[in-house]
Amino acid sequence: MKSVALHLGVLVLLVVAQFLLPSYHANNLSRILVLAVFAMGYNIAFGYSGLLSLGHALLFAAGMYGAGMLVHHAGTAALLALLIGTLAGGIMATLVGLLALRTAGVSFMIVTLMFAQVGFLTILYFNGVTGGDEGIALTAPERQFIGLDLTQDAPRFWVALVLFVIALAANLALVRSRFGRVMLAMRENEERSRMLGFNPYVVKLQILVISGLFSGAAGAAYALLFGYIGGSFASVQYSILPMLYVLLGGAATVLGPLLGAGLMFYLIDFASGLTSAYLMVVGAALVALVLFAPKGILGTIRERWLPWLP
Amino acid sequence: MAFGPYLLLALMEGLVKAAVLALTAVGLSLVFGVMRVVNVAHGAFFMLGAVLAYTVAQYIPGPAALGWLAALVIAPMIVAAIAAAADTLVLKRLNYDPEATIVATIGLLYILEQAALSFFGPDARPVEAPFTLRLQLPWFGFSGYKLFVILAAIAILLAVWWFMTRTRAGLVMRATQVDRQTARAFGIDVDRVYAGVFALGAALAAIAAVLLVPISQSHYLMGGDPLLLSFIVVIIGGLGSLRGTVVAALIIGISDGVISMFYSPTLAKIIATAAVAMVLVFRPQGLFGARA
Amino acid sequence: MTTKDRNAFAPSRRAVLAGMGAGLLATTGLVRPVMAQGAPLKLGFQLHATGIGASYGRWYQRTADAAAKMINDMGGIGGRPIELIYEDDGTDPKRGAEVVDKMANQHGCELILGTLFSHVVMGSAPRAGELKIPYLVCSEGYHVASGALNRWTLQPGITDVRSQISAMAPWVAANLGKKVTMVFPDYAFGHDHRDFFTAAMKAQGGEVIAQIAIPPTETSFTQYLPQIPAETEVLYHVMVGPGVLTFVKELGEFYGPGNGPKLFGFIDSLEAVDIATPGLEFLEGSHFWEAHNRVKPADAGEHEAAYRAAVGVDDNGASVADATDVSTYSHMFSTWETLFFIKQAMEAAGYTGPADRQKLVETMEGISDLPYGIERPQGAKVFNGKTHQVFGTQTISQVQGGKLVKVHQTSMADGAYDDAVDYTTMSF
Incomplete structure (x- = not known):
């Protein structure tokens, strides 16, 4: 009950914030919501299930290019492109998972990293259609979403918020379901869950596909909402970022990804206003945060004060 | 160029790459093996080694060799001191929790990169090689210094091997790697061992960088690739296996060169990366690792 | 970043963080900068201060600062002084779009200029188009003249x-x-x-x-x-x-x-x-x-010496303060020439504020002949209003x-x- 109230409260806060914030911050909120969906996807694999991937940029990029190239080259409707982009994330996760899940732990981390690197280079290699590193700027007609003009700030926010709400609900339902408990069991003790009759390979593949759907949806939404697709989104940096969001906000917490994405965004934004050496401030803040809240912010709060936090 | 000489060139280039890579990766492997810490800042230590090499060489008058030799001594020492401090001040307090150390070392990476940018500037800076010798083969010329890098890397790797297997400090490190609790029970100061290992790992990265700068150049963003490649080498080689690390470095260095003979450069990179990933897919414990 | 620019908005930035600390709602108290009559014209500069473009960014900033000083010494634009507001994009397209947003909405800049790396241009231009703010890039990429961008993006300072x-x-x-x-x-x-x-x-x-x-x-x-x-x-x-x-x-x-x-x-x-x-x-x-000879050639134009002196570059193309600090001489003039292009267009359009942005772009599109002078130390140019691209x-x-x-x-x-x-x- 407390948990439902908390999440509803957060949503109300987001809606109110959109109306009250100056437009710069309101638009940042849209960005943060989409990035939070990406981080939620990462959290499902890493936080809840212990799959330490360094290749999620590939899944994000699958969604981004799946949707972006369809609207740009084929004139596909944006809604359909968003759905296909989401699926592309899931399909890419299936392909990666089938191979990479033969490994575990740090080997899994490295294999996913290398597959993502292959994906990044492939985008550069086929620059004729992908735009390579320079990317493609999507035009206004390509960004009409069931009657909503995504080049405008307000429709953009509502689409981002709806996507976030769907992801949040899916995330909550998932962790409360039987499958959610299997996920945790897989993280805590793979051998025991095997003895209980679960095939770890199949379960992990399912987890990764769900994670891929989240990431693909985020990538597709980012392309349509902000009008640009480019190779830099497939680089290793975008595999590290969701991990950072999750670890900052709190691994295996439902709201951690949102908190982490928002915190990281404003950390950079604020520090770059103070000094041109803002990366130093960001770095020091990361070290300080992890010293005082090693389980991430919500993880630490849950450990010390609010054990019911999902 | 005919196939034979081309292959020879690709192999020689591959060996140089492998030498630098092995040296960088051995440091990461030590840290990974003994401390179980994923050190994202390893590439930053490498970069710092190169940047310091340039700085030191600037201040040493006289022949280029002198400046380079001074850098070879001074740069790794400074980097080791920074690493030891980072371990004591941060990583130790995190109890080496795997997730927290990832965030902390990402933070460290940002701090070091920004420091290099602020104090050293954004431009790429060269360091003069200690000697210039160009070997003219019948088909192409090759840098004599590059061959020296291969020999130097072999010598240093042998020294590391000797240190780990033949000295008491090495024994202590290996004991800590096998079982931290038991090591503590036997009176080993695990904290000091960890600080020492972290410093040694960073110093090895710095040495690799000082060897490399006369071929390449120092730049504040140069740490990314060595980091990724070192991780790949360490995992493919098998955790904590010195021999595995060297073999994996050879595989990656040489396959990259040889595959690039047959395809356009970017396609060659795609194929080489995918091929190496497949090694892990079908041998998840790495080449020389025991199955976990 | 110059201290002058920083002080102009640092307090409001602190207000932002204080607000964030107390919760998202607290930021609602944030007041956007008010534009007074005769107040400086704020021009946003998207700067590669960090990331792979940092070598260029440093010199872009120095050149733009020098041009801004000269313009202000000449009486500013239409009698109003100009102030450059720098925001670092980290040479990253995602951050690039964000700082476009920030300069337009947070700092109240009249327009945005200065971007070099083409992927940052591509990533930022859509946002500039949405905000309907002129976006004048110094990139030399073929993205503007190829038609890949929008009506609000122009490249008036450097040949593609x-x-x-x-x-x-x-x-x-x-x-x-x-x-x-x-x-x-x-x-x-x-x-x-x-x-x-x-x-x-x-x-x-x-x-x-x-x-x-x-x-x-x-x-x-x-x-x-x-x-x-x-x-x-x-x-x-x-x-x-x-x-x-x-x-x-x-x-x-x-x-x-x-x-x-x-x-x-x-x-x-x-x-x-x-x-x-x-x-x-x-x-x-x-x-x-x-594009622009780093080592001053024997037949250099009459304004070459004044330009070098203003930017702080010696006859070898290095910083007068440090001979090892070599400039990005064949690119950085673009920020100088873009600023003077802005001056020319704003004065011709009778620009007074954001409401005139569309008129400003239309005026720019009407410009064609750009003769050699201190405004264009690299040389005479012709601006093509249809393709939004200048040629020299x-x-x-x-x-x-x-x-x-x-x-x-x-x-x-x-x-x-x-x-x-x-x-x-x-x-x-």
């Missing part, structure tokens, strides 16, 4: 790379050779070189016999050098980023001193790099494209004794090509 490249082909074919091998980075900038130089060379009766695209993650190049065909007469190289020193050094080791094909390169590779750097000896005698002349220099010496100047016609877009028919 397609024109630069096309202008080189006649001279290369006539003086260096007709069989060319190209080595270039496997990304957009390199592809522009690949496509347009290959076409331009063909038009001159020459031929590009091999194209070697190097992946951007590569840090050593020797393994690709055997792919250069033996019959190559000219090796056309354009490598961007820190790898270029390695590339030249390895080329020298591979061929040996005095051997190998003739070299022709774009100075982009060696911006901010001293040509006399140890290891670059192999470049001796080779030729480079330069280029030079070719030879490395002689470790210095770049101007040997040829192209004509405007050498770099001409047919319009690919008419932005004036697009809606705002």
Whole structure:
């Protein structure tokens, strides 16, 4: 009950914030919501299930290019492109998972990293259609979403918020379901869950596909909402970022990804206003945060004060 | 160029790459093996080694060799001191929790990169090689210094091997790697061992960088690739296996060169990366690792 | 970043964070800067202060600061002083779009200028279009004139790379050779070189016999050098980023001193790099494209000295304060010329504030002849209002004794090509 109230409260806060914030911050909120969906996807694999991937940029990029190239080259409707982009994330996760899940732990981390690197280079290699590193700027007609003009700030926010709400609900339902408990069991003790009759390979593949759907949806939404697709989104940096969001906000917490994405965004934004050496401030803040809240912010709060936090 | 000489060139280039890579990766492997810490800042230590090499060489008058030799001594020492401090001040307090150390070392990476940018500037800076010798083969010329890098890397790797297997400090490190609790029970100061290992790992990265700068150049963003490649080498080689690390470095260095003979450069990179990933897919414990 | 610019908005920034700490709602108290009559015109500058573009960013900032000072000394724009607001984009397209937003909505900038790297331009232009704020890039990319962007994006300060490249082909074919091998980075900038130089060379009766695209993650190049065909007469190289020193050094080791094909390169590779750097000896005698001669040529224009003095660059193209601090001379003039273009257009349009932004762009589209003067130290230019792109002349220099010496100047016609877009028919 407390948990439902908390999440509803957060949503109300987001809606109110959109109306009250100056437009710069309101638009940042849209960005943060989409990035939070990406981080939620990462959290499902890493936080809840212990799959330490360094290749999620590939899944994000699958969604981004799946949707972006369809609207740009084929004139596909944006809604359909968003759905296909989401699926592309899931399909890419299936392909990666089938191979990479033969490994575990740090080997899994490295294999996913290398597959993502292959994906990044492939985008550069086929620059004729992908735009390579320079990317493609999507035009206004390509960004009409069931009657909503995504080049405008307000429709953009509502689409981002709806996507976030769907992801949040899916995330909550998932962790409360039987499958959610299997996920945790897989993280805590793979051998025991095997003895209980679960095939770890199949379960992990399912987890990764769900994670891929989240990431693909985020990538597709980012392309349509902000009008640009480019190779830099497939680089290793975008595999590290969701991990950072999750670890900052709190691994295996439902709201951690949102908190982490928002915190990281404003950390950079604020520090770059103070000094041109803002990366130093960001770095020091990361070290300080992890010293005082090693389980991430919500993880630490849950450990010390609010054990019911999902 | 005919196939034979081309292959020879690709192999020689591959060996140089492998030498630098092995040296960088051995440091990461030590840290990974003994401390179980994923050190994202390893590439930053490498970069710092190169940047310091340039700085030191600037201040040493006289022949280029002198400046380079001074850098070879001074740069790794400074980097080791920074690493030891980072371990004591941060990583130790995190109890080496795997997730927290990832965030902390990402933070460290940002701090070091920004420091290099602020104090050293954004431009790429060269360091003069200690000697210039160009070997003219019948088909192409090759840098004599590059061959020296291969020999130097072999010598240093042998020294590391000797240190780990033949000295008491090495024994202590290996004991800590096998079982931290038991090591503590036997009176080993695990904290000091960890600080020492972290410093040694960073110093090895710095040495690799000082060897490399006369071929390449120092730049504040140069740490990314060595980091990724070192991780790949360490995992493919098998955790904590010195021999595995060297073999994996050879595989990656040489396959990259040889595959690039047959395809356009970017396609060659795609194929080489995918091929190496497949090694892990079908041998998840790495080449020389025991199955976990 | 200059302290002047910082102080202008630092307090409101602190207010933002304080607000964030208390919860998202608290930020609602934030007051946006109010524009008073006669107050400075704020011009947002998207700066590569960190990331791969940082070498360029530093000099872009110095040049823009110098131009702003000169404009203010001349009485500002329409009587109002200008103030440059710098925001670092980290040379990243995602952050680029965010700082466009920030400069427009948070700092209340009249327009945005200064972007160099083309992926940042591509990532930021859509947001500039949405905000309906003029976005004047200093990138030399072919993205503006190709029609890939929008009505609000213009490039009035530097000739685009397609024109630069096309202008080189006649001279290369006539003086260096007709069989060319190209080595270039496997990304957009390199592809522009690949496509347009290959076409331009063909038009001159020459031929590009091999194209070697190097992946951007590569840090050593020797393994690709055997792919250069033996019959190559000219090796056309354009490598961007820190790898270029390695590339030249390895080329020298591979061929040996005095051997190998003739070299022709774009100075982009060696911006901010001293040509006399140890290891670059192999470049001796080779030729480079330069937009603006780093080493002051004997026939330099009358305003060259004043421009160099204002920016703080000596006759070798290095900082007057530090001779080892070499400038990005063939690119940074674009920020200077863009600022003077803004002055000209704003005054012609009678610009008073954001409501006049559309009128400002229309006025810019009407500008065509841009004569040589202190406003344009690189040389006279012609602005094409339809393609939103400016065109000027280029030079070719030879490395002689470790210095770049101007040997040829192209004509405007050498770099001409047919319009690919008419932005004036697009809606705002």
